[in-house]
Amino acid sequence: MANAALAGDQQAFGPLLPAVQEQAAGLPADRLTAGARAMAGAIAEASPHLGGWVAVLAGALVENGADAGPAGPAVIDRLVEVAAAALAFAGAWEKATGGAPPDPMEHEPSREVWETVHPELGDGAGVTMESWWALPQFAMAASTMLARDQAVRASVAERDFKVSVVDQAAPYLGQLEYVRDLLKVLDGERLLVLDRATGRGWTVVIGGVGDNFQLHTLLAHALIRPGGMPGEAPDPRWVASSMDQEVEPGTPPVAGVWNLVDAHGSWIWNEGVPADIPEVGGTRIVVLDPPTYPRTWSPGRRFPLMPGSLTVEGAHAPEELRDWWAHVKPAVPPAGG
Template structure:
């Protein structure tokens, strides 16, 4: 058997050729070499290898397919073209979610009980007998697909390629799997909910003022909170605690975390609390625009400012202050903040 040159680039070429030829023995050996050589891969090998591996994902058997997808994601994190890699990973993620959903249904139909926790090996014989091999592999590999998908969803162009229908279906499948299994895939859930070029109206209750903003790439409400405080308090529009330049920078694109203190209570139009642990997608839409009320902080809260997705650039942009009449119209949709109980 003749292999290509040593290194990750050679392993990619051998794996690609073997998969296309449906040569199981050769592809198995090349699969091992992919994993062994990735850590020493040169930049050019990663840039070239990511899209080539993504292009043959659909032809790889379900078990090793997830490992190859993780390697694709790792190539993207190191500079490979995320848009070229996205179709293969997106299709694989959907197939894995569908298989995991089938696993949940079969598990419940055969007696239920606690879901098996996937390990580094393969699903056990009893598990496969209860659910079928494809469904069991879907559940077993879902964490790997989460890793691969999130690596690509860090890129705005990839998020734009996941249309509303695709995004909604992936979230529906994921929600069902989480409910049935009792396990949370928080990174994937947040990544699928990231909004880009999203309009937001923020009403500052104390001053009675309103602001039109736009945001993108925000992973959670901790990040949103800090960037809103910078735009409105740091910008001199409302009074309160403004975050430091360092706190703002790590919420945009600078690596790391910096301790910060909360500036607001984030409140929904109906008066309910929107927690920092949630996502901007939780902000209700009113008349086609997400509407958020900023209340004075009810207690002092601190956390490490930064990004839920360290590889995702995000920002909040203040477009304009609303005039008095426009502000009043938006406040007409707002109820008093509800008292916290418990």
């Protein structure tokens, strides 16, 4: 299959896709990993169209138990390359027509499309058009690779650049919002959590936390205990589904415990991600304030394939934190909040 993709043999490639999927069913993990490894070259070098479908198949192997490491980095790197070309296509289309480019999920490439962008893109029209329609396949595969394997997330080089390219393309394809935020996931990251009411604090280490809803739930689980923060401990079902379990049927909505605030006094919105919490001296600070109004949200993880964790590395008395508190501003409600 990889050879057919590299050779650009679409007639041979088409029947191979379902055949390989069928043959992979029930194979042990080592065989699936070997298959994903064999696909890495085609993902990196085949045409965007064929490379995208090889990436989808590699993602399916990972979902069935293959190690994402052999193919994951190739998927991420090629996604960024394809996204950059797709942005060129979108820009040429918008310049030519004054309107939004065709939805890659609902329309098909055509001669008319090529003729629309060719005056602007010249010889690059073909590959940019192909990249536009390959974007959903690469986005799907990248989401799987990043969510499944911390090592793939750790392997991402030039992360800020990749996040920027994906973020620019995200308005054209919603799936890329997930890819962007998976690229921003912090693994092994230390946060300093400060309780404004008592002056106490904790150093916590997070990994695989997909959004601040999950962070909030795991903080409550870690800190509300004898000798820690007072309050009602979170429902164990909320905690389990924020770590690595599916949401149990009948689980009630999660109830928020605090208003999370950063060191500059701005609210940390649950809809955001931990990577957006600003640093002070190289450390991200989360301040715990009483809730300003009741907050509830659905239990579970934004990325079900990615397990999350939060552990307390150390507790700090108020006198140990005076220098940190000097950098912390009072909470400032958002405009209209």
